[in-house]
Amino acid sequence: MTGQPTGSDGRSRGGKVRVKTARRRSPQSVRWLERQLNDPYVAAAKAQGYRSRAAFKLKELDQQFDILAGVDRVVDLGAAPGGWCQVVKERRPRARVVGMDLLAIEPLAGVELFQKDITDDDSEALILATLGGAADLVMSDMAANTVGHKMTDHLRTMGLIEAALDMATRLLRPGGGFVSKVLAGGGDGQLTALLKRHFTVVKHVKPPASRKGSSEWYVVAQGFKPAGITAPADAPAPI
Template identity: 50%
Template sequence: MSDEEKRRWKGPTGNKGSSGRQMDERKVFAHRAKSESSKKWIERQLQDPYVRKAKDEGFRARAAYKLLEIDEKAGLLRRGQRVVDLGCAPGGWLQVAVAKGAAEVVGIDLLPVEPVAGAHIVQGDVNDPDDVARMLKGLTGKPDLVLSDMAANTTGHKQTDHLRTVALVEMAVAFAVAHLAPGGAFCSKVFQGGATKDVLEMLKANFKSVKHIKPPASRAGSPEIFVIAKGFKG
């Protein structure tokens, strides 16, 4: 399903609750979906309790609960932090960081992101130094936590998709190593059983502890898992 179809299906961001009319409209949209995969994605969303919970509690995406559950196990988020969210669209992780009391929260994404109260958001590329500089202007010092929920659009070719995902993880790790404050932490989505050997070696060389977590909000059938690194050596 295309990103545009998903945005149209979700409707306005930040709305609380789901009226019967909204549900009926989504069923109609599912019926009109261009492909069978699009219909299945929408039907799964309609039945997903995390999607309903996100709407009820004002989060922009079910992914917010992935971060909340990761934090419950790993203790990443704390009051007064400076937080960077790479690939922040549609803004659910930014909302969680703000809600958890982060002092400064910044995010960047290639896609436009609706404003989040308490967050500085830049539409741009993590690979572009100028875009990164614009994002980091929202912080008064080095970040204490770097988050990445980035994922490449799938092509259907397993090897190609794997390589594209690995490249994003490597990009996020390189950013964390270049910018984190000493003692800081890092969390990134990875796939296919966890981080690659090269990524793990880089993380272990730069952090005191590294582990993988698959939060309950991550669908059982999804290959995604998250790598958590704490205690940046600086």
């Protein structure tokens, strides 16, 4: 993959960096800092001007599924800090891209950014008006802020995923695509069944840039079927 961190084993060539435990730094913070300092994707993102290592996840998904091919209108839900928007504009310079997040996002050339809750009543209309039409692709890399309770954190993040999918079904054109972070190999059965109801092809994947120890996976859903529209008889079966 172009831009992937070098080294066949993906390891830092400078040796592992260790962070000393400071009086005001918790062991958890130390582990996080060490992981960041020793992560080749973090270093590559900085070197190549991406706002986050997550940019490589989207690049890898696009390389495998060609999800950005031919897209002219793209929505990025939970867009902060803007790494995915950067990749879209790099791949499709003329595409209209709208990013929305509760957090403020530094301006990005060619991207319309809104600091707003995607569940607000007027968010959908705002996105459609800004795009100038239905979206070709809706993306979401959202995850809830963790509280330290595994089940609670899982349910909160799954709620965001479901909210993103719900919005996607109202924003997408027929045949459009949806890419989203999910958890634990693709989410629960109810979410997977819902995805297969709305898309002709649904696949789950863990891109190389996704940390091995993380429970995150990604769903790539293609061939959107609006309510009341059935897939052609020769359409690919859901996976």
